[in-house]
Amino acid sequence: MIDIFSKRSAFATNPIREEDTAAEHLEREGTHVIRLNTGDPAVYMPTPRYIIDAYVRALQEGRTSYSRSEGIVALADAVAHRYSRMYGVDFGGDAVVVTQGISEGLGIINSALIDEGDRACIFRPYYPAYMTNLRLAGGETVRCGYNEDSGWSIDTDEVEKALGQAGGVIKYMLITNPNNPTGTVLGRDVLSELVDIANDHELLIMSDEIYDEIVFNGASFTSIAQLARGVPHVILNGVSKNFDATGFRIGFIVVPEQDETSLALRQKFLDYVRVRLSANTPAEYACAEALNNVAEHTRATKAMVAEIQDRVNYSVDLLEENEYMSVVRPEGAFYAFPRLDLSSLAFQSDTEFVRGLLDEEHVQITRGSGFGEPSHIRLVCLPPKEILGDAINRINSFCSRHAR
Numbered sequence: 001m002i003d004i005f006s007k008r009s010a011f012a013t014n015p016i017r018e019e020d021t022a023a024e025h026l027e028r029e030g031t032h033v034i035r036l037n038t039g040d041p042a043v044y045m046p047t048p049r050y051i052i053d054a055y056v057r058a059l060q061e062g063r064t065s066y067s068r069s070e071g072i073v074a075l076a077d078a079v080a081h082r083y084s085r086m087y088g089v090d091f092g093g094d095a096v097v098v099t100q101g102i103s104e105g106l107g108i109i110n111s112a113l114i115d116e117g118d119r120a121c122i123f124r125p126y127y128p129a130y131m132t133n134l135r136l137a138g139g140e141t142v143r144c145g146y147n148e149d150s151g152w153s154i155d156t157d158e159v160e161k162a163l164g165q166a167g168g169v170i171k172y173m174l175i176t177n178p179n180n181p182t183g184t185v186l187g188r189d190v191l192s193e194l195v196d197i198a199n200d201h202e203l204l205i206m207s208d209e210i211y212d213e214i215v216f217n218g219a220s221f222t223s224i225a226q227l228a229r230g231v232p233h234v235i236l237n238g239v240s241k242n243f244d245a246t247g248f249r250i251g252f253i254v255v256p257e258q259d260e261t262s263l264a265l266r267q268k269f270l271d272y273v274r275v276r277l278s279a280n281t282p283a284e285y286a287c288a289e290a291l292n293n294v295a296e297h298t299r300a301t302k303a304m305v306a307e308i309q310d311r312v313n314y315s316v317d318l319l320e321e322n323e324y325m326s327v328v329r330p331e332g333a334f335y336a337f338p339r340l341d342l343s344s345l346a347f348q349s350d351t352e353f354v355r356g357l358l359d360e361e362h363v364q365i366t367r368g369s370g371f372g373e374p375s376h377i378r379l380v381c382l383p384p385k386e387i388l389g390d391a392i393n394r395i396n397s398f399c400s401r402h403a404r
Ligand SMILES: Cc1ncc(COP(=O)(O)O)c(C=O)c1O
Pocket: 039, 100, 101, 102, 103, 104, 127, 176, 179, 180, 208, 210, 237, 238, 239, 240, 246, 250, 251
C-alpha cells in the first residue's frame, strides 16, 4: 500500500458509530438490533409537521441554489431573535454563522484556533467530536472534568489547578450545557466562575447549548451569553435536538460581542464558511420559519421534553435496579451514563462490555471511554418505553450472566 495518510487522520474516529458495521451486519442477517447509540430524536419522534411543510415549501419555491455562505439573513436574524426572546441578550444576525450542524462548526473552530501542540480545556466526559476535531487540528486537551461522586459537578478549584499545571498555549474552554453524555445542567454560579476563570487565563469561552430546551427534573438553564457579556465568547447551537431536525444539518456559531477579538472571530469563521460555499439552502429556509414560529415550536417542544423526561427517568429507574452499575439521574439531554462495576463483572473494559452486549443481546450502546470516561456506558433513552424496557432487561440479564 502507498504510504499516503497523514498521522492526524488516525484521530478520525467516532465511538458512537464504531459498532455500526457490526450492527448492520447482524441486521442484514435478519437479527433485530435495538440501537441506543445515536442521539437522534427524529428516529422515534417525527420532526414537527410545520417544519417539514416549511422545507417542502422552500423546495417548491425553488430555494435550491447555494445560499449566502454565512447563512441566509432570515435564519441568522431568527437565531438572534431566539436568544433575545429566551435569554434577554441582544445581538444582531451579523453575530451568527450558519453551519452544517455543530459538527461542521467544531472543525472550523479548531482549524481556525489550534496550532500544533496548542491546548483546549474540554471537560471529561465530553461529546466525542470535540476531542476528535481538536486532535485533527493538532491540539491536546487540558485534563479537567466533572466529578461523578458529587453528581457530575464541576469543581472550579480543580479547573484552576489544571489550567495552572497545563503549560503551553491554551486557546479555549468548551462547556456543554446540558452535557452529553451525563445530562448535567450547570448552575449559574459555576458557569459564572468558569467565565471568570477563562477570562483570567485569557481563554476564549465557548458553550455548546444544543440541548438548551431539553431540560427537566427541576433544573433550570442559563446561557453563557447571559453571563459573559462584555467578554468574547462563542455559542454553539442548532436545530438537531431542540427542533428535532437532526437530518437538516443546520447549526450555528454565534459570536455575540463587538470587541476586537469577537469581530476578528466572526470574520475568520466567515472566511472558513466561504470555502465550503453554503449550508443546505432549503433547510435554512425551513429553519428560519421554525425558529420564528414560537407558538408551534413551544407546543412541539413541550410535548417532546415531557416525553423525553418520562423515558429518561424510566430508563434510570430500571438501571438503578442493576447491581452491577450505578447511575446519576440526568437533568437534561436524553442519555443515561451509568458507571459499570467492572470488579463484579467478567469484563476487562467498557469496550468489551459493549461488544459482548451487541453480539449476545443485540443491543447497541456506546462505550464510556469514547467520552473520555472509561468503565461507563452511554444509552440513548429516546425510544418508547417498551423498547427501552426490553433493552435494559437484556442489559440486566447480560450482566447477571457475566457476573464474576
Ligand atoms: C453536545 C453535542 N454537540 C453537538 C452535536 C452534534 O450536533 P449537530 O447535529 O448540530 O452536528 C451533538 C450530537 O449528538 C451533541 O450531543
